[in-house]
Amino acid sequence: MNEQTITPLTQLISPLFEANKITVYMKREELNHPHIQGNKWHKLKFNIQEALIQHKTTLLTFGGAYSNHIAATAVAAQEAGLASIGVIRGEELAEQPEKWSHTLKEAAKNGMEFLFISRSEYRNKSTNNALKQLQTCFPNAYIIPEGGSNTLAVKGFQPLMQQIEKQCPDWTHLFSAVGTGATLAGLIKYASVKNNRLNHTRIILGVPVLKQGDYLRPQINEWIAETPVNSWQLLTDYHCGGYAKTPDDLLQKKHQFEQEFGIPLDPIYTAKMVYAFYDQLKQNKIKPGSKVILLHTGGLQGNL
Ligand SMILES: Cc1ncc(COP(=O)(O)O)c(C=O)c1O
Missing domain, CATH: 3.40.50.1100 (Rossmann fold)
Known part of the structure; x- marks a missing residue:
């Protein structure tokens, strides 16, 4: 960055x-x-540094269809030469790209791939089990919590x-x-x-x-x-x-x-x-x- x-x-x-x-x-x-705006820039900076230190190739994070954090992560990953995956609330969006918000369309343009999950799965996304499963599926991913919020x-x-x-x-x-x-x-x-x-x-x-x-x-x-x-x-x-x-x-x-x-x-x-x-x-x-x-x-x- x-x-x-x-x-x-x-x-x-x-x-x-x-x-x-x-x-x-x-x-x-x-x-x-212009794109990693406001608090997002500050929240992502050290996380991206850490992802690079850990030799991860992908940023994986969570959000709703209008999430500023999703939009920012897609651009930040691209700027850092990393891939990005957004785990998005609302499985119905998987089959209906025409219903994607401006946020999702822009994130996709900036190289983000999406994993759409149901609202109930989304609620449990931060349990140890769910995180373990995600890490197993995407071993090269550095996982950032919803909203980019961590230490x-x-x-x-x-x-x-x-x-x-x-x-x-x-x-x-x-x-x-x-x-x-x-x-x-x-x-x-x-x-x-x-x-x-x-x-x-x-x-x-x-x-x-x-x-x-x-x-x-x-x-x-x-x-x-x-x-x-x-x-x-x-x-x-x-x-x-x-x-x-x-x-x-x-x-x-x-x-x-x-x-x-x-x-x-x-x-x-x-x-x-x-x-x-x-x-x-x-x-x-x-x-x-x-x-x-x-x-x-x-x-x-x-x-x-
Ligand atoms: C524009 C904007 N301001 C403030 C916040 C609040 O940040 P935090 O989640 O760190 O409280 C967000 C969070 O997503 C945001 O997008």
């Missing part, structure tokens, strides 16, 4: 932020790669966090969308804690896009274990009805944001993160003097 791009930290100028006496930035990770993915956020600390050492709030929690864990783990001595508190706020996001806590805690961490919180009320649910008020806020700042969002992840930020501001949870960073984690391929 290419070297890490230094993406802009764009200040968002708005009368609302002025009135609240806060400074707001968007960290533009959607610009880090190496978490480690991938260290260089990003260093970049953010350089661009804005005195940030106070960092917002990120949450699916599996690996991205958030990486931000929590690698955000600098020494800045707390500068007499301001900082907090990392994760916005789960799935219902009842509190179930993610144990896994996030495991990923950040034994690190001196900044405070963090899951804002679990902004799933807007659940994964991939996009009610009108969410789409309206997305549209407003895009019009005001000229930065496109995706409806599934980044729009919910932005929605959460505005609501927290409305609830006076973000005090005057705060420096807020909204992390754009990409996902724009999903808009197509």
Whole structure:
């Protein structure tokens, strides 16, 4: 994979932020790669390095028909000279390529082969037995979990966090969308804690896009274990009805944001993160003097 791009930290100028006496930035990770966009680049980087160290020839991973991770893995594998296999939820798609999403069509164009499995098989995909079977069928494959989330993915956020600390050492709030929690864990783990001595508190706020996001806590805690961490919180009320649910008020806020700042969002992840930020501001949870960073984690391929 290419070297890490230094993406802009764009200040968002708005009368609302002025009135609240806060400074707001968007960290533009959607610009880090045309196809392996946003958090995907960071999650895949060390996994691909590891696959090459293990002399594997193929990346094998899991996802739904609209998965940003599937789209990104196909391109990342191709760039690294590896083959790729996507284990996709929904066996009915095997016989109906005309029903494939844009995501699947693009992944196929980028060389990914698919193994379509039923929803019940998909649910059990991470059991030891299922993984063992897959590894036996594909001995040269390096297996990456759904969403690309594992310890190496978490480690991938260290260089990003260093970049953010350089661009804005005195940030106070960092917002990120949450699916599996690996991205958030990486931000929590690698955000600098020494800045707390500068007499301001900082907090990392994760916005789960799935219902009842509190179930993610144990896994996030495991990923950040034994690190001196900044405070963090899951804002679990902004799933807007659940994964991939996009009610009108969410789409309206997305549209407003895009019009005001000229930065496109995706409806599934980044729009919910932005929605959460505005609501927290409305609830006076973000005090005057705060420096807020909204992390754009990409996902724009999903808009197509
Ligand atoms: C655009 C985008 N943002 C955020 C996330 C959440 O990442 P994580 O699963 O690491 O929590 C994803 C996950 O797939 C994503 O595609």
